Every structure is written in structure tokens, then in C-alpha cells.
Amino acid sequence: MADRFARTGPVVGRAASGDGEVVVEVLPGGGLHDVRLGPAALRMDVDALAREIISLAGRAERVAGGRLHHGVGGVLDSAARDELVGLGIAREDPRDDEDDEFAPLLRRPL
Numbered sequence: 001m002a003d004r005f006a007r008t009g010p011v012v013g014r015a016a017s018g019d020g021e022v023v024v025e026v027l028p029g030g031g032l033h034d035v036r037l038g039p040a041a042l043r044m045d046v047d048a049l050a051r052e053i054i055s056l057a058g059r060a061e062r063v064a065g066g067r068l069h070h071g072v073g074g075v076l077d078s079a080a081r082d083e084l085v086g087l088g089i090a091r092e093d094p095r096d097d098e099d100d101e102f103a104p105l106l107r108r109p110l
Contacts, residue, residue, distance in 0.1 A: 011071060013064030015056040017041070022052050026060035028068040028089045065090040 021038035
């Protein structure tokens with residue numbers, strides 16, 4: 001497993017608002033790795049920006065979890081993969097949540 005991740009680097013999920021003004025990167029399990037805000041995001045209402053960051057962090061966490069499961073799929077047995085799920089690291093395909101009710105609030109430039 002170490003060889004596999006040495007080639008690919010750290011497992012990080014990334015999600016961006018529709019206009020790219022808010023970008024969030026999260027580690028598997030939900031640890032925040034990075035948040036980048038563009039000029040339009042800084043002009044947003046503080047509560048709306050907070051909701052956007054939280055929404056994107058959730059999406060990025062699902063991406064990171066999916067990438068981790070994909071990366072360890074050939075190395076861990078099913079019981080170990082189930083244990084990751086038990087720890088809250090989803091195995092779902094993050095591309096399946098495009099129509100999620102918590103989709104990013106920013107869909108167009110401000």
C-alpha cells in the first residue's frame with residue numbers, strides 16, 4: 001500500500017464552486033487540507049460563504065473517501081474495507097452526487 005500511495009501522493013478530495021471562487025480540499029475522514037477563496041467569494045455574505053465551504057467540504061470528503069477506497073481496493077480485504085466505512089470513510093462514487101440537495105450554492109459569477 002505504501003508503494004501505491006508513494007506513486008500517487010496523499011489522498012485528498014477536492015471540490016470547487018461552480019465559478020471556481022471557492023475551492024476546498026479534504027483528507028479522507030474529513031480533515032480539512034486547504035481552502036482557497038477568490039475575490040468574488042470574499043464579497044459573499046458571511047453565512048452564505050460558510051454554507052458553501054461546508055457543502056464543498058462534504059463533497060470533497062466523499063471524493064477523498066472514494067479515492068482512498070479505490071487506492072486500497074486491491075490491497076485490503078473486504079473486512080478491512082468495511083472497517084474504513086465503519087470509520088466514516090465512504091466508498092461511494094463521488095460523481096454520483098451531482099444533484100445532491102447540498103450542491104454548491106455558487107453556480108454563477110457574482
